[in-house]
Amino acid sequence: MPDTLLFIHGTxxxxxxxxxxxxxxREGFRDKLAIEIEGICWGPDLGVNVDDKAIEDVLPLALAKADEIGSEEIGYRAALWGELFRDPLxxxxxASMRPPAQSDQDAAKPGVQAADIAMTDMxxxxxxxxxxxxxxxxxAQAVRDAALWLMKEPLLKSAAAATGDALDEDLVNAVARAIAATALIGYRNELGTGPSALYVAADRDALVKSIVDLFPQTKGIGSWLWNGVKALAEGVATHYGRDRRTGLMNGVSPGVGDILLYERRGDDILAAIERKIVALAEQNKRVVVLGHSxxxxxxxxLLSRARQPGRxxxxxxxxxxxxxxxxxxxxxxxxxRLRQALPAGTPYRPWLNIFDRNDFxxxxxxxxxxxxxxxxxxxxxxSNVSFPEAHSAYFRQPSFYAKIVESWPKP
Known part of the structure; x- marks a missing residue:
């Protein structure tokens, strides 16, 4: 009777x-291991299943439908700061992608400082x-440290050089936001802690203005950069709005919902798995279980639970x-339990735990x-792929199958 690999899927x-x-x-183990492959598809019957109407009942009305979302409505400035917290630059x-400025010849004239040098000095x-x-x-020290960091970044000079004028209003405001974002990132530790500028948009704007005021008076020569940044932020904001709805449907339900359901009411799922294992064993099959996520x-x-009939x-x-x-x-x-002595035989062994450092x-x-x-x-x-794809990429990697074949229990 061939051994059986019993697959238990994730959330x-x-x-x-x-x-x-x-x-x-089945394809991965073909011609590599003479085993039967079975699985328990617990998701449809025992997992979370919530329809669109149920999610729309709990969403703010303005976010209930993707086609009702407007950029101002959900805050393109909030979206911009979300991106700046990921990349202050x-x-x-x-700005650095702008075609080269036409003032290069002027910069070579006596007494005229090149824009990149002038920006670094400012x-x-x-x-x-x-x-x-x-x-x-x-x-102030947080802003000082952020400005010192920015001075070492080549993008500061390349953005100024592309602009051609270090006193360009859009450029100075962008530099100020880069400094403010870098300073605020340093405060993002425990949730709920940190200065009010992390949580109050008006305070954040006031911080940026205070940094701008430390520069010489700027030249208001158009909104070439801000218009592009605003367009990007509007796109991010709209995408966020759609993601909030579809994310709840595709992520929370059933994704996170399955986890919450299991943590509170997982006994039915574990009982179904246990019955399947026992049924396979009663057919004189050796069972290896493979659980994803x-x-x-x-x-x-399940394998660490005390069980009256035994392991x-x-x-x-x-x-x-x-x-x-x-x-x-x-x-x-x-x-x-973390702070209690582990019961005899726990955690279950032998245990092969397969991970990917790109899978967070x-x-x-x-x-x-x-x-x-x-x-x-x-x-x-x-896998050499990024998260979240790395979380499901295992089943397409030759090394995954080779390792299981190599470590399969001996008869």
Whole structure:
């Protein structure tokens, strides 16, 4: 009787995703391992299923339908700052892509300073002039450090050179926002902490103006940069609005919803998995379980439970893209507590834990559980794709199949 690999899918997966992964597993092990491959598609019947109407009932009315979203309505300035917090140099990147300014010859004249040098000198002036108190509760030292960092960035000079005038109003405001964003990023630690400029748009605007005021008087020569930045922010804002709706439908329901459901009412899912394992064992089949993402958490929980008939008949546990190790560190696993002695036989072993450093939802297990120094192996798959695609890329990597074949339990 051939061994059986029992696949337990993760959060958000429904019939089409389950079928695709099962097909990938069958193809991946073809001619490599003489096993049967079975799975439990728990998502459609036991997972979260919420329709559009249910989500629209809880959304603010202006965000309920994508075609009702307007850029001002959801705040393109908020969208711009969201992007600046990811990349404070965003506007300067845009400015540096402008065709070269026509003032290069003027810069060579006696007494005329090149725009890139002039801008660097003006940012140095910000370093020297800035002082407390500043609007929004930001410390002058944070602005000083941000300006010093910006002076070392080549984009500062290239943006000024492309503009051709260091006193261009759009450019100076972009530089001020880059300094303010960099300073505020330094305060983004524990949620809810930090200066009011992180949370109050008017305070943030006042901070930027206070930085602009440290520059010489600017020349209002059009909104060439701001118009482009505004257009970008409007696009981001509209995309955000659509994402909020579709994200709730495709992410929270069923994605995050499955996790919340399992944490509160997961016994039905675990019971279905247990019945399947027992049924396979009663057919004299050796069972290896493979749990992806939330499926891996389920299997770590299930195989660590005390069970009256004794340990479940599983030869090996394989988790892939699993959060079980970090949930243990959060003291959030269902069957093992962080500050209590681990019950005998927990965590379940042998355990092969497969991760990808590009998958931000995968973690290492071999060092997670005190006292469990043997029987847990971490193996890295290098998909070379970015998150979130990396979280589902395992089943397309030759190294994933090679490792499971190599570590399959001996007869």
């Amino acid at each position: 958000g997966v429904r019939k089409s995703g389950f079928d695709q992964t099962m097909a990938l597993l 965003l506007e300067l990147r845009m 940012v140095a002036g910000v370093v020297q002039k800035v002082s407390d108190p500043l609007p929004g509760g930001v410390q 939330l499926g891996g958490i389920m299997m770590v929980d 479940l008949p599983v030869e090996k546990l394989i988790t892939v893209g699993s959060q079980a190790p970090v949930l243990f560190k959060f003291d959030a696993l269902g069957t093992m 939802l995968s973690f290492c297990a071999s060092r997670a559980f005190p006292g469990a120094t043997t029987g847990i192996e971490d193996f890295e798959v290098e």
